[in-house]
Amino acid sequence: MPELPEVETIRLALEQRLIGRRVTSARLHRRDMLVAPGDPPGGFSRAHSDAPPKRVRRADLLQGARITELRRLGKQLAIVGENSVLCVHLGMSGQLLLATDKKPEPLGHVHAEWRFDDGARLLFRDPRRFGGLWTFASLQALREARWSRLGPDGLSLTADQLRVALAGSRRPVKGALLDQKLIAGVGNIYADEALFAAGVHPSRPACSLTSPESTRLAREIRVVLARAIKAKGSSLRDHMTPDGARGAFQLAHKVYGRGGQPCRVCGGKLQAEQIAQRTTVSCPACQR
DNA sequence: CACCACCCCTGGACGC
DNA sequence: TGCGTCCAGGGGTGGT
Structure with a gap:
């Protein structure tokens, strides 16, 4: 976690x-x-x-x-x-x-x-x-x-770094984001949240993202990670600070863990599927 | 090389 | 109440 x-x-x-x-x-x-x-x-x-x-x-x-x-x-x-x-x-x-x-x-x-x-x-x-x-x-x-x-750190990921990471790979972009050799620090929660914020569907082939989409996704990765740090992380089960405090970012999750529930943006039903051996939640209407 | 399936491990949720 | 089953998932490894 x-x-x-x-x-x-x-x-x-x-x-x-x-x-x-x-x-x-x-x-x-x-x-x-x-x-x-x-x-x-x-x-x-x-x-x-x-x-x-x-x-x-x-x-x-x-x-x-x-x-x-x-x-x-x-x-x-x-x-x-x-x-x-x-x-x-x-x-x-x-x-x-x-x-x-x-x-x-x-x-x-x-x-x-x-x-x-x-x-x-x-x-x-x-x-x-x-x-x-x-x-x-x-x-x-x-x-x-x-x-x-390890790849470049997600918190300072540039659009060019992301383009390099995704170039020439036909695997689902979600799988690429989880690969620590390509980008360091993104796991299942923040991959889903960043892809939702960027409007990119997780099953899209990594190399199919347009340049504006890569730019946007890189920005949303940085933003979602920075916001989560401000909230002291997501405390779903095990995470707590060394002083025993819980994080609060789980309250701000838009898709992670919400399969079958309504999208917080369009109200449509969020879809849960397995991508790269991970439960992946996305909004079919908001993410293309 | 690229990518995927599998495995490691435990606790919590859930069904009966 | 208690037991069994399933699921969560980062990353290493081995197979295709």
């Missing part, structure tokens, strides 16, 4: 709370949620998953490091320390939660936790475990190993 706006909301909150703080200790409860330098490619097998809670290598999980910045590309977040970088991917159900109280809450599925020099605690929780943690020696290493595989 966390797409670009949810991750950016988390980034902004952590930036306020963590920059300048030093990690005094870190714990990893599930070894298979972390991929460290030197680990076999593809991460750890689930066979490691029953290992008891353990301390990790000092260089891993930012131990001892002061946090200097928080970066994001698409749906991925980088917590940058003095001597190492932790890349967090939240997958479907991942959360980063801040807790200041002494008593640990009875929260399940907490796979890693950090303690900071001001007493703050940061928890990485991910019930469905589609997410994960990756450690790197530097931001440069993260860029080379992971972020180089």
Whole structure:
């Protein structure tokens, strides 16, 4: 569920709370949620998953490091320390939660936790475990190993960047928007919302968009993502800010999750179908 | 290379 | 109330 706006909301909150703080200790409860330098490619097998809670290598999980910045590309977040970088991917159900109280809450599925020099605690929780943690020696290493595989960030997507991404592809434009190699950060919610706002039907072949349509779609992608960030994201099930607040953008969804209901613009019946293995909702009248 | 089907995983919604 | 079934979906992998 966390797409670009949810991750950016988390980034902004952590930036306020963590920059300048030093990690005094870190714990990893599930070894298979972390991929460290030197680990076999593809991460750890689930066979490691029953290992008891353990301390990790000092260089891993930012131990001892002061946090200097928080970066994001698409749906991925980088917590940058003095001597190492932790890349967090939240997958479907991942959360980063801040807790200041002494008593640990009875929260399940907490796979890693950090303690900071001001007493703050940061928890990485991910019930469905589609997410994960990756450690790197530097931001440069993260860029080379992971972020180089991502397309341009959706929040600043230009019309030209979108035209390049869609060029020569006959797959449905919805599928192209979801492909992180082409555009980073757009998931099922914001793909549907941006396509609706742009008046483009999700099943249109990507390369069939006219130049004005691409320009409009790129703008609507930026706008819908920016509006969602202002609302602190869409809280449908799992998303919340590190401080436990819910986002409000789900109230502004025009098509996502509304199959069969009336279009908020024309009143016609919204259509739900499977496109690129994702439930896709659109308005047959408003989107061409 | 382009694209698609499948799989990973758990909790919540829903039907009986 | 409780149990079974289905569905949500990002992204990696392997097949066409």
